Ligand code: SF4
């Protein structure tokens with residue numbers, strides 16, 4: 163089962179939940195979990211699980227490169243580009259890599275074959291594993307993968323897409339990728355994606371192909387506002403089952419509870435505001451290590467997620 167952990171609002175504890183869920187499942191023999199950090203602008207799961215990273219690849223988009231000897235400056239490439247990423251000015255053809263989506267339309271429509279495509283690197287993807295002392299890649303622990311967007315690059319979606327294609331088994335819908343190679347079969351095991359906060363395209367890409375979306379929120383007016391937006395994306399647009407974890411339960415107000423009751427969204431777990439959890443977080447210690455009694459609660463959370471799909 164694939165679960166995407168999301169939150170409309172940043173700082174709600176999404177990564178805390180993703181990490182603790184994966185570690186609890188790994189320790190409980192639920193199959194070897196696969197944990198993906200899809201928050202490619204600010205990946206931070208690795209800070210908590212300290213993985214051994216064994217493979218790294220550059221990823222990017224195929225962008226046009228124009229052979230001016232073969233170009234007639236007809237302007238057809240600029241006409242077909244929906245993203246205004248290529249312009250013909252007199253006898254010059256300008257390509258704006260930061261706007262290019264790598265769709266290939268300009269190449270296909272060039273009447274003289276003056277365009278060929280080159281890889282524009284926008285980030286990296288890495289994979290490895292993490293486990294308790296004494297574990298090895300073959301025993302115990304979990305598999306891990308993360309994407310990282312290069313500074314100054316604007317497009318996170320291709321990195322997330324290529325990360326998923328690299329490590330998640332089919333039947334995810336195929337998408338074009340310049341990453342050569344395999345889509346490995348990982349078997350039927352827990353796959354947990356930590357999405358970026360918000361409701362923009364990177365979040366949608368992280369939810370695409372999931373069986374369930376778990377929203378992590380806090381019981382405040384801000385949390386409620388952004389939870390509504392995230393639910394609109396996951397449940398109303400993508401038609402995915404949604405459950406909620408309320409973090410820092412006990413602060414704030416009843417708004418999130420009332421909203422979930424009205425919308426018939428199950429609240430699957432509550433995590434109270436506790437000093438030992440906050441201190442652990444500040445030191446890079448996962449919740450279930452700062453408070454081991456929570457392991458069983460996270461196992462229960464997974465079992466409720468399984469019933470939601
Ligand atoms: S479509 Fe081809 S020939 Fe026409 S301007 Fe663009 S690159 Fe040049």
Ligand code: SF4
Nearest residue numbers: 243262263265266268
């Ligand atoms: S590949 Fe697509 S987005 Fe990029 S310049 Fe060509 S038409 Fe525009």
